[in-house]
Amino acid sequence: MLGLVEIIFLYTTxxxxxxxxxxxxxVLVRLRANYNPKGLQLDAEGTAVPHTGPVVKTYFAMFRRVYRLEGIPGLFKGLMPTVIQTFAVTIFVILFVDTEKPRxxxxxxxxxxxxxxLFYAILMLIISLPNTILTNRSxxxxxxxxxxNVMHALRVLLTPTELKKPWIIYLTPGLMAAQVLHILIIVLVLGPLRRWLIPEFSEASPTLEDVSVVRVVLYTVVAVVITALITPLEVIATRLSIQRNHASAEYNSVQQEVDGDAEPVEDYGGDEEVIGHEADPYLGLADCAKRVIHEEGVMALYRAWWLTFLGIWGNAFF
Structure with missing residues (x-):
C-alpha cells in the first residue's frame, strides 16, 4: 500500500x-473522427457536388486547426471526464490489483x-465505456x-433516449465489438509475446544488463504488426463512439437536438466546425470499416498510426 507522500506524488504526476x-x-480523436470523403457526393437531386468540409489528413494539421478555431480552451475539451476516469482507475489499480508493478x-x-x-480489461471496458463516449463526444x-455544469453537458452530449435509458450506449452498433477485439489482441497476442521476448521489463525493477538487442528488434516487429491490426479498430471505435443512439430523424447521427425549453448553448466561434461528419449512421463495425474504405480510402483507417505504435512500443519499456 502506498504511503501519503507517495500518493501525493502520484496524483501530482x-x-x-x-x-x-x-x-x-x-486532437487525435478529432483527426480520427473527421469525415473526409475522397470523391464527389450527390445532393438531394442526384447532382454530383464536391465535398465542402475540412480536408485535414495529418495530426499536426488538425492540431493547428483546433488551435485556430477553438483556441486553448478547445484543446482542453474532454478534460473533466478524462480526469475522473484516470483518477478512478488509478485508485482501483492501487487498491485491488495484486501485482508487483501496478499499471x-x-x-x-x-x-x-x-x-x-483479460477479466480485468473487460471489467474496465464495461466501467469506462460510458466515460469514453462522453469524452469523445465532448x-x-x-x-x-x-x-x-454536469447536467447541461449531459443534455448536450446524450440524446433524450440515452438520458432516460443510459444502458443503450452499451448497444451502440459495433462499438463494444471493436473494443473487445482490441482487448483480445492486446491481452492474448501482444501481452504474451512481450513477456516472452523482453521478460526483463515485466519485473518490478528491470535491469538492462541482460536485455538482448535482437529481442528488442523482434518486439519492434511485433509492435508494427499489432499496430496494423488495432489502429483500424481504434479509428472505427472513435467514429462509433460519437454516433448518437436514437437521434431524431431531422438531425444526423452525430448532432444533438436541443429541447425548446432548454438553456441556450454557446458554440466555439464562427460557423466553421473543426471536423466534418458523416450524415448517415454506421450500422456496425463491418459497415463502418467498409464505408470508410470506400468513401475515404483505406489509409483513413490508419490515421495517426504512429501514435498507436509509440504507445505499444513505449508501454513495453516504461
Whole structure:
C-alpha cells in the first residue's frame, strides 16, 4: 500500500501528465473522427457536388486547426471526464490489483496472468465505456461545455433516449465489438509475446544488463504488426463512439437536438466546425470499416498510426 507522500506524488504526476495528454488526445480523436470523403457526393437531386468540409489528413494539421478555431480552451475539451476516469482507475489499480508493478494503459494492463488480465480489461471496458463516449463526444461537439455544469453537458452530449435509458450506449452498433477485439489482441497476442521476448521489463525493477538487442528488434516487429491490426479498430471505435443512439430523424447521427425549453448553448466561434461528419449512421463495425474504405480510402483507417505504435512500443519499456 502506498504511503501519503507517495500518493501525493502520484496524483501530482498524474495532473501534470493530464495537462499534456488531454490536448494531444483531443486532437487525435478529432483527426480520427473527421469525415473526409475522397470523391464527389450527390445532393438531394442526384447532382454530383464536391465535398465542402475540412480536408485535414495529418495530426499536426488538425492540431493547428483546433488551435485556430477553438483556441486553448478547445484543446482542453474532454478534460473533466478524462480526469475522473484516470483518477478512478488509478485508485482501483492501487487498491485491488495484486501485482508487483501496478499499471494501466490502453496497451498494457496489470500483469495478473492471461485470464486475470483479460477479466480485468473487460471489467474496465464495461466501467469506462460510458466515460469514453462522453469524452469523445465532448471533444468533437462545437458546443462550449462548462467544467462543472454536469447536467447541461449531459443534455448536450446524450440524446433524450440515452438520458432516460443510459444502458443503450452499451448497444451502440459495433462499438463494444471493436473494443473487445482490441482487448483480445492486446491481452492474448501482444501481452504474451512481450513477456516472452523482453521478460526483463515485466519485473518490478528491470535491469538492462541482460536485455538482448535482437529481442528488442523482434518486439519492434511485433509492435508494427499489432499496430496494423488495432489502429483500424481504434479509428472505427472513435467514429462509433460519437454516433448518437436514437437521434431524431431531422438531425444526423452525430448532432444533438436541443429541447425548446432548454438553456441556450454557446458554440466555439464562427460557423466553421473543426471536423466534418458523416450524415448517415454506421450500422456496425463491418459497415463502418467498409464505408470508410470506400468513401475515404483505406489509409483513413490508419490515421495517426504512429501514435498507436509509440504507445505499444513505449508501454513495453516504461
Amino acid at each position: 498524474l495532473a501534470f501528465i493530464l495537462a499534456l495528454a488531454v490536448p494531444f488526445n483531443g 494501466h494503459s490502453k496497451y498494457r494492463a496489470p500483469d495478473s496472468g492471461i485470464l486475470g488480465t 471533444v468533437t461537439t462545437p458546443v462550449k461545455l462548462g467544467y462543472f
